[in-house]
Amino acid sequence: MSDAIPFLDLASAALELKRELDDAFQRVAYSGRYILGPEVEAFESEFADYCGARRCVGVGNGLDALHCILRACEIGAGDEVIVPANTYIATWLAVSWAGATPVPVEPSKVTYNLDPALVESAVTSKTRAIIAVHLYGQAADMEPIMEIAGKYDLKLIEDAAQAHGARYRGRRVGAIGHAAGFSFYPGKNLGAFGDGGAVVTNDSALADRVRILRNYGSRVKYYNQVRGVNSRLDSLHAALLRVKLKYLDRWNDRRARVAARYLDGLKGLPGLVLPYVSDWAEPVWHLFVIRHPWRERLQAHLARAGIATLIHYPVPPHLSEAYTGGKTGDLPVTEELADTVLSLPMGPHLREESVARVIEEIKRFVAV
């Protein structure tokens, strides 16, 4: 059998940039400065520029980024936050940790992102914010959601954890809503060598509040203004991320070429649903997600051929043990997606011949 095809090849990514990453490591390791400091400040300013936003505050992970945004907006107990039903559970957990209640809204059956037509009916007198997730690397349809946020005076928060560099109507995500949370978990399009995250915003007052929250609630060491958290982006990760940020657009382009090959090679196959790209979207293909009614059998077939796939996500948040009270049938579109989605190998280091093999194997499966 030919070589196994991994879902995502992180070691090759590190090796491609070895020289520059080694330099960055040495710079920090022997500086004696490991928490916050100049590397974090430099990364914050470079990532804000990249997103086209005024401010960026580095934090410990993507969940904390969203959680700190909510707390900085003084959203908490008694408040409701509209979230996509179809998302990674972190979006919901950020709301719960802030003390507020996540109110799920079903996705569009076509884009899998928040369906703007369903958002308004979820607004109540307790709603304070909407979190739009740019799932799988494609922007949510922000304009109609922004209109609803404006009409009811709600904060619009972007969960951009899967969408570094993605564009909506020509604008980069992260600077469209009131504030955005990013994750630098290793498998994300811009990934650190451990956990990391950032808040991006044009609102300087909000950025200042997040800066205080992430560092024990203090602006001046040992003088604590609020009950903050310890969630800082490490200096080492900031230095390594500064190297990888320079390659983000190129690596996203490589992902787009893989996606184009998949879209072309897999089109028209019976039973198979391919990702839909809205004409206003420029996705960054964090994941390439297909759907098939016999998803389990297809996954097993690919596994036998040495092709790794994953399911994002098998259990929707409302049916997870973490959220009691939800039952099967409550959110049918989300549940159907959970039962049929399959993520194919995707990444800037996926080889052309591997993409061809994945396509061939899927064709063989569909033929029988």
Ligand SMILES: *Cc1c(COP(=O)(O)O)cnc(C)c1O
């Ligand atoms: C990864 C992810 C998060 C959380 O990021 P962490 O850095 O793992 O905490 C939040 N939302 C979405 C949509 C994600 O994919």
